[in-house]
Amino acid sequence: DLQTTKRLANGIEMPIFGLGVYKMTDPQETIEAITTALQVGYRAIDTASLYHNEEQVGEAIRHSGVPRNDIFVTTKVWNTDQGFDNTLRAFEESLKKLDMDYVDLYLTHWPVEGKYTETYRAIERLYEEKLIRVPGVSNHHKQHIEEVLKVAQTPPMVNQIEAHPYLSQEPLRAFCKEHNIAVTAWSPLGRGGVLIDETILKMGDKYGKSPAQIVLRWHIQNDILVIPKSVTPSRIEENARIFDFELTEEDMRSLNNLNRNQRFGKDPENFHFDF
Numbered sequence: 001d002l003q004t005t006k007r008l009a010n011g012i013e014m015p016i017f018g019l020g021v022y023k024m025t026d027p028q029e030t031i032e033a034i035t036t037a038l039q040v041g042y043r044a045i046d047t048a049s050l051y052h053n054e055e056q057v058g059e060a061i062r063h064s065g066v067p068r069n070d071i072f073v074t075t076k077v078w079n080t081d082q083g084f085d086n087t088l089r090a091f092e093e094s095l096k097k098l099d100m101d102y103v104d105l106y107l108t109h110w111p112v113e114g115k116y117t118e119t120y121r122a123i124e125r126l127y128e129e130k131l132i133r134v135p136g137v138s139n140h141h142k143q144h145i146e147e148v149l150k151v152a153q154t155p156p157m158v159n160q161i162e163a164h165p166y167l168s169q170e171p172l173r174a175f176c177k178e179h180n181i182a183v184t185a186w187s188p189l190g191r192g193g194v195l196i197d198e199t200i201l202k203m204g205d206k207y208g209k210s211p212a213q214i215v216l217r218w219h220i221q222n223d224i225l226v227i228p229k230s231v232t233p234s235r236i237e238e239n240a241r242i243f244d245f246e247l248t249e250e251d252m253r254s255l256n257n258l259n260r261n262q263r264f265g266k267d268p269e270n271f272h273f274d275f
């Protein structure tokens with residue numbers, strides 16, 4: 001069901017499904033979206049200092065009636081805060097905004113050249129100090145992870161990357177699997193951009209499911225964790241109703257075949273962190 005988890009390298013159980021809160025800029029709307037999500041059974045929230053809504057995440061969780069330790073909270077260190085000391089400072093800032101005493105998962109948001117290995121070492125320190133339950137990274141390609149592994153005592157346990165049927169990320173997923181790194185998809189719906197695909201629409205008709213449900217189910221059957229974003233209550237609920245059906249192997253194959261290595265976001269290979 002909605003509270004299905006994946007066991008990470010250190011034995012921590014991470015919900016395979018959660019709510020992403022990027023671009024939720026209106027504080028009231030953000031609180032309402034998270035409140036709805038928790039009410040319908042979501043138990044993971046994905047934020048970042050960049051999103052400027054960590055306060056609302058904390059507030060919505062505190063007022064939800066769901067115990068803090070039943071909820072898996074992810075946040076991330078932004079590009080301008082990277083390096084060892086800066087990361088420790090940024091984390092403290094995030095913790096203060098969330099008004100929590102620990103974070104479940106802390107990620108390097110992007111692999112800022114010359115800084116990301118030191119950033120990860122700080123994340124590792126936070127893990128040793130038990131201020132975070134899981135250390136991880138985001139937008140790391142194979143070569144970035146290899147660099148991190150050279151300096152890390154505790155390898156990252158999660159890599160959050162753009163993934164959807166038009167960017168299936170098979171080689172990177174296989175690499176992560178080899179290293180026992182769970183993969184979370186950001187923009188799992190391609191920001192809505194894959195939902196008008198003919199194959200996906202047809203499959204929706206076949207299963208009596210919406211295109212978003214088909215796509216999210218595809219992720220889950222591929223062992224990819226998902227954090228779809230919506231502020232619309234009916235969609236927040238719709239996106240969660242993916243545990244009552246299964247795509248056949250043949251349909252999984254035809255969805256896998258939609259891959260065209262198309263990104264809706266930045267490429268970690270050549271991004272400029274002025275965004």
Ligand code: NAD
Binds near residue numbers: 046160265
């Ligand atoms: P998404 O793929 O989740 O798409 C969200 C958009 O799809 C919504 O704004 C809405 O317009 C549409 N949508 C949602 N549910 C729908 C439904 N049922 N039917 C029709 N349309 C629907 O895109 P996202 O917000 O970019 O990604 C999800 C989360 O991933 C973010 O909120 C954030 O938490 C995370 N993220 C992380 C990074 C990173 O660098 N680590 C980058 C981008 C996003």
